[in-house]
Amino acid sequence: MTMVGTESEARVERPIRAARANGGRLWWLAVPAALIFIVFFVIPVASLFGLSFNKSVAGVIGLSSQFTLDNFIRIFTRATYYEAILRSIWVSAIVSTASLLFGYPLAYVIAKTVNPGRNTLLMIMVLSAMQLDMVIRMFGLMVLLGDNGLINGFLLYTGLVSQPLPLMYNTFGVIVGLVQITLPFMVLSLIGIIKAIHPSLEEAARALGASRIQAFFSIVLPLSMPGILAGTLLVFALSISSYVVPALMGGWKVMVLPIHIYQQIAEVGRWQFGAAIAVVLFVTSIIAVAIYHQAAIRTSGGRT
């Protein structure tokens, strides 16, 4: 844009500058979305936060101006609730690890598949699985893992076991369900990063005498770290906030935070206390996302 142009180029320059400057006057385009978000997202979430600081009275929803920390003290002193926090955290941590162990190889295969048709097919398989209604996928898992399910049916039929294995309505079932749901997110966080690692780096390591395994662990894996961090923390945030998976796969026996929220509201009617658990859940997942964001920036050297 700095070159000295002919007369006709100068005439072209003016409307271009005008168009570029237009950016500042486009704010009205964001107004409808911003308004809806403020009224139906910021205000409700803020009032829910406010409600969590109100004294817990069954059946009363209205926000009052008398604030107290009672609900939070109760959460952190009653074993039922702080154990639920810890359970939520460790279940999500196991899911993140399992999702990484299953997701990394799949992402690697997709990243290294050059054939466009096969690549698109793999992507569609991952994306369709991701986009499909979670309740439907849990139905499939429940038919597989239940006491009368396909897996136990097969094992009993062939005489490999005499009692059905406890695969569902326990923590194991919840973990399997969450891995099923979060795996596509892990794979998608990894594909781009793995693809960006230049094959010549690995080849150079091999040429210098590293075994295939050495080359992988000293070159490819460290360079995949930004994607690994992004993926695991995204999976962590998704797992800790899931209600439908623990509700169906845990059969209300695995009491994680979202189940407690629903129970407090729908069964006990203690809105303030339910709101307080929701705040604890939200803050926990925000902390995870914030750490992820920082870590991702650091490991990728500012490129996100």
Next chain:
Amino acid sequence: MQEETNIPFVFKAISLISLAILLVPVGVVVLAGLNAGDYLTFPPQGLSLRWIKAFLTSSMFLSAYGVSFVVALVSTLISTTIGTMAAIYLTRSRGPFVSFLRGFFMLPIVLPGVVLGLALYVFYVTSDLGLARTMTGLLIGHVIVTCPFVIATVTAALVGFDRSLEEAARSLGASPFTAFRLVTLKVISSAISAGAIFAFIVSFGQFEVTLFLSAPDLQTLPSAMYVSMRYKFEPTAAAAGIFAIALVVLSMVVTSRLVNLKRIFER
């Protein structure tokens, strides 16, 4: 090219397991919906259209399918419109406020669905807007969760858009609006369609936000399936699932023709 041989065998083996984790439950739903017995057992009892018929005559599932379809359609129209507008502003303006706004619009993805649903329900009940357990209230919740997907998809396309094309139209005498309509909108129209399809799918499969916003006479397909699974566990839910699976797979194939999927997801 010896591309495929470069992949370690262990990785290929684990990938197969991962694909099985992703796809077998979906296949099982299809089988359960088409099986002849009262419950899908091993060994299976043969195929029949019995549960498909049960779905097509079940007033609960049919009306839930209808509610889901209408909610998904209307919330997609709204969030595609306001999301595209917002995306244009976000890519054409600079400054700290714009990057704040970009993060702000992505927040509903971070907020747990149960928390958002609960927050909206409390807000509807306490504010006397008459939105609690109504179609409008449900729609608003779905607009909030689907809008980030439209904004992300359209923003990705606009960032890659070469603005000199629009400037060329301007220099040839087109008004800003005409240049935008004839050039930019044409180029990003496939991304807008993709964003709309994502929004539709997200809304159609949405359960957690709906949990507190639906009512017995206002059930979406996922909530109807959830209720049936918790209390009866009948294959009619699986038959309903087959129709939902068909819808999603079809839209994913259409989307992959419209946009480069990797550009949106591999950022």
